[in-house]
Amino acid sequence: MPKTKTHRKKDGVFADKKGSISEKSDGEYPDLVQRYETLLSGLTQAVMAVDASGHIIYMNPAADRMLGLDFRKVSGKVYHKLWGLRDENGKTVTLKDRPIQFSERTGLPYETDKFEVMAPGLEPLPVAISVKPISLSKGAKHFLVMYRDITQEKRINRIKDEFISLASHQLRTPLSVIKWYSEILESDRLGKLNEKQQANLREIKANNQRLIDLVEALLIVAKIDQGKYIPVPKVVDVGAAVRRVLAALAPTINQKRLKLRFSESNTDGPIKIDPQMLDVVLQTLLSNAVDYSREGGEFGYKTLADGKRLKIEVWDSGYGIPAEEQPKLFAKFFRGSNARRVKPNGTGLGLYIVKSLVEAAGGSVNFKSKENAGTSFAIILPFGLPEKKS
Amino acid sequence: MKILIVEDEKALADVLHDEFVGVGADVSMAYDGQEALDSMRSSIPEVILLDLLLPKKDGFEVLEEMQKNPKLKDVPVVILSNLAQEEDVKRGLKLGAKDYLVKTRLSLKEVVEKANKYVKK
Numbered sequence: 001m002p003k004t005k006t007h008r009k010k011d012g013v014f015a016d017k018k019g020s021i022s023e024k025s026d027g028e029y030p031d032l033v034q035r036y037e038t039l040l041s042g043l044t045q046a047v048m049a050v051d052a053s054g055h056i057i058y059m060n061p062a063a064d065r066m067l068g069l070d071f072r073k074v075s076g077k078v079y080h081k082l083w084g085l086r087d088e089n090g091k092t093v094t095l096k097d098r099p100i101q102f103s104e105r106t107g108l109p110y111e112t113d114k115f116e117v118m119a120p121g122l123e124p125l126p127v128a129i130s131v132k133p134i135s136l137s138k139g140a141k142h143f144l145v146m147y148r149d150i151t152q153e154k155r156i157n158r159i160k161d162e163f164i165s166l167a168s169h170q171l172r173t174p175l176s177v178i179k180w181y182s183e184i185l186e187s188d189r190l191g192k193l194n195e196k197q198q199a200n201l202r203e204i205k206a207n208n209q210r211l212i213d214l215v216e217a218l219l220i221v222a223k224i225d226q227g228k229y230i231p232v233p234k235v236v237d238v239g240a241a242v243r244r245v246l247a248a249l250a251p252t253i254n255q256k257r258l259k260l261r262f263s264e265s266n267t268d269g270p271i272k273i274d275p276q277m278l279d280v281v282l283q284t285l286l287s288n289a290v291d292y293s294r295e296g297g298e299f300g301y302k303t304l305a306d307g308k309r310l311k312i313e314v315w316d317s318g319y320g321i322p323a324e325e326q327p328k329l330f331a332k333f334f335r336g337s338n339a340r341r342v343k344p345n346g347t348g349l350g351l352y353i354v355k356s357l358v359e360a361a362g363g364s365v366n367f368k369s370k371e372n373a374g375t376s377f378a379i380i381l382p383f384g385l386p387e388k389k390s
Numbered sequence: 391m392k393i394l395i396v397e398d399e400k401a402l403a404d405v406l407h408d409e410f411v412g413v414g415a416d417v418s419m420a421y422d423g424q425e426a427l428d429s430m431r432s433s434i435p436e437v438i439l440l441d442l443l444l445p446k447k448d449g450f451e452v453l454e455e456m457q458k459n460p461k462l463k464d465v466p467v468v469i470l471s472n473l474a475q476e477e478d479v480k481r482g483l484k485l486g487a488k489d490y491l492v493k494t495r496l497s498l499k500e501v502v503e504k505a506n507k508y509v510k511k
Binding site: 042161164165168169172173175176179180183184191212215216219220 | 399401402403405406408409412444471472473474475478493494497498499
């Protein structure tokens with residue numbers, strides 16, 4: 001491209017003050033340099049290189065366009081005087097919080113999609129920013145900076161959010177009507193129901209609850225898929241949470257004559273984890289243990305806290321997971337072939353949600369299973385918020 | 391308990407009305423945001439059960455207007471909605487609501503208990 005050639009002749013490909021790259025490259029690898037340049041100038045992503053004190057040493061044409069600048073005129077100038085960034089609340093990002101500064105300070109790469117670039121005379125533009133520390137000449141510190149326009153992605157995400165919010169509202173409204181009217185019927189306030197009527201009402205209630213749970217599960221999945229699940233740690237009573245879940249499972253436990261064999265718990269001191277996550281984990285693991293146990297079988301749980309993390313173990317002596325299906329256990333909508341026979345109406349979302357939530361909170365999920373012998377899960381949940389990944 | 395129930399879905403409004411009357415509450419009903427504001431201006435309730443997606447003025451607007459009115463800004467509001475996104479919850483609580491309940495997550499009995507909790511004894 002002629003334009004890039006002009007760049008190079010005037011300023012050098014990477015207009016380092018000493019021009020070390022250009023000199024060396026021109027001499028040794030002229031073709032290679034040209035090829036890289038053609039490549040970079042053809043990218044739709046803005047690519048820049050700056051030195052440790054923030055001087056611009058390279059900008060590709062996409063960067064020129066995105067920032068409304070001309071590399072030939074701004075080469076060697078300090079980048080943060082030329083354009084700004086603002087955060088999601090519209091607040092200008094201070095110099096020390098700018099991605100390049102972060103990378104300079106820590107020596108680590110930095111990626112974010114939370115900022116908008118503010119170039120003079122141009123509309124603010126949402127961008128995904130990636131900064132990588134590199135070295136273009138011996139011993140010198142440089143940064144490779146990439147900006148990608150994410151206007152479209154943001155728009156699609158917003159539409160998806162609005163859709164999910166509205167769809168969940170529209171689904172929940174008739175579900176709450178059924179829930180509350182069933183409650184009235186059940187209360188005998190409108191007259192006592194005979195046994196058959198009571199049995200029918202129980203079915204209506206149970207199936208309505210199944211739909212409510214499914215809507216909740218799908219919403220959690222949508223949130224996970226959008227990377228929007230953020231755990232909110234609070235002090236929780238693990239024992240009470242376990243008791244709540246077991247109380248709800250009691251009818252099935254009794255009906256199947258299951259034995260709760262092993263229930264050791266040692267949870268001294270405050271445990272700070274996301275309560276919704278704890279409920280989902282306990283609900284999924286304990287109800288799986290109950291559902292996939294044979295009549296008269298055994299299951300158990302154990303919770304242990306050591307001041308930093310909570311370990312939850314749940315085991316059963318039930319149908320187990322066939323070895324060849326185990327790698328797919330946590331996949332969305334996956335259901336084991338034997339699980340499908342035992343309980344045809346499962347969603348295949350429970351363990352996917354458990355694993356996603358636990359990992360989002362910085363924890364881990366492990367399991368052991370043998371077909372026709374049983375399954376055990378071990379979950380580790382660190383207290384507080386997961387460490388920020390940079 | 392003197393309560394104002396703001397709910398546009400008739401089936402839900404009816405069942406809530408009956409439940410609160412059943413526990414001896416003095417119940418006023420409003421079926422849109424404007425009606426809710428008119429009602430509370432003419433007679434201040436002890437607690438308000440407020441839906442969010444409402445005709446004319448939505449629940450957030452109702453809360454905003456209540457905040458501007460010195461007579462209404464301290465009346466406890468419990469949001470009872472099927473919107474459950476964190477953004478909605480945060481916005482509702484920031485606008486002064488005492489609690490945020492999701493209809494499908496509670497029984498009628500629990501709704502009454504929650505509303506009762508915010509009535510000054």
